[in-house]
Amino acid sequence: MVNDNKLYFSDYTTISQKVKYRFLWSIAIFFALLAFLFNSPAEIIDGQLKILFSPANLTTDYFALANVGATLLNSAIMTAHAIMLIKMTRAKVNGPVIAAVLTVAAFSFFGKNLYNSTPIVVGAFAYAKITEVPTERSLLAALFGTALGPLVSEISFNIGLSLPEGIFFGYIAGLIAGFVIPSLAKHFVGFTKGFSVYNIGFTCGVVGTIFTSLLRSTGRSIEPVSVLSSGNNQPFTIIFLTLFAFMLIAGLYFNDWTLNGYASLLKHTGQLSTDYLETNGFSVTLINMALLGFITVFYALFHGGEINGPVIGGILTVVGFGAFGKHIRNVLPILIGVSLMGYLNDYDMSATGVVIAGLFGTTIAPIAGRYGTLIGILAGAFHLSVVSNTGYLHGGINLYNNGFAGGFVAAIMIPLLEAVEYQKGKKLAMREPVDPQEEIEVEI
Structure with missing residues (x-):
């Protein structure tokens, strides 16, 4: 039974949308507070700049690229950004939305940031606007589609273009990628018949392969990388076991x-x-x-x-x-x-x-x-x-x-x-x- 504010699901309780939003916000706040336990504000700001303006190809561990505090704050910022997009589209917090928000939080530890995600989100919502469908229908594509964030960073900072050219062409590529993801994702779900739950991951793989092929055809080298950290097992085992x-x-x-x-x-x-x-x-x-x-x-x-x-x-x-x-x-x-x-x-x-x-x-x-x-x-x-x-x-x-x-x-x-x-x-x-x-x- 569903009404405007609540979802009745058991004999024991009725959980409001507010509680579900608070759950998502608690994760963003948790990571933001943790950030300052690991690094000073100056170190975090310096690390944030490195995260925002560096290539982010798989596998770029932001712990190693910047520092732990900057990475945690990056995840908190991206999580908050995702929640605000949900609010903006007036979507209800359901299973797919929770999966999308936590996936954004997850990949903000290696590869996603506000700079490289923004054009993809804008592209996905532009698709909704042009095709005259509710923006809510492009929400999941916008959030999951940020998997192609490294495309934006790679073109912006790593293929030899001047900074203005890199930013311009990186954002154009991100807008195009975001725009095509919603329609392609609908079709590709039939390819796997729903037996791979990362359907947009497969879609992004196809789109990413096309972009990579085009860039390689111009003589650019686009390769996976391996920038990894170590030595954080004890604190993060305690942190995540406590969270769970x-x-x-x-x-x-x-x-x-x-x-x-x-x-x-x-x-x-x-x-x-x-x-x-x-x-x-x-x-x-x-x-x-x-x-x-x-x-x-x-x-x-x-x-x-x-x-x-x-x-x-x-x-x-x-x-x-x-x-x-x-x-x-x-x-x-x-x-x-x-x-x-x-x-x-x-x-x-x-x-x-x-x-x-x-x-x-x-x-x-x-x-x-x-x-x-x-x-x-x-x-x-x-x-x-x-x-x-x-x-x-x-x-x-x-x-x-x-x-x-x-x-x-x-x-x-x-x-x-x-x-x-x-x-x-x-x-x-x-x-x-x-x-x-x-x-x-x-x-x-």
């Missing part, structure tokens, strides 16, 4: 201190579009997000990974999509599959690239949700092989490289799985006894 503990407590509080409804959430496959706020309520969704947070932190630590910018990005993205398609039952098989493939092929499992392949690889969690644990493990293993080779195509200017790779994994596996399932269904039907009366009716 508060989320879990809040979820339990709103859910009358029970886990009622969580078993129901775990029955969803997660296939696009599964909004857990709509199907199971805000309280159960918060519980799910918190549990995914704990699992992803321990996954990174188990493999000896560094809790750096990209890994934090992976953790927060999984947590965000805990409101929109992911849960512990469909995520764990993917993580296991990536790990098994890594060990079998002698990968360095502590390497940031491998750790985030597992975290972001959960984009294909709905495959495990629909077809079971063993198929999910196989999908995770396949994903690690594919994602290791897709970064070159777009040169790192698409931050959602795993979304790009996951789209291919889903597009290849799902038709095969559907064909096998169909044949099994036919064989089962052939073995079932035929009702004599039905047989007579068919003959007549």
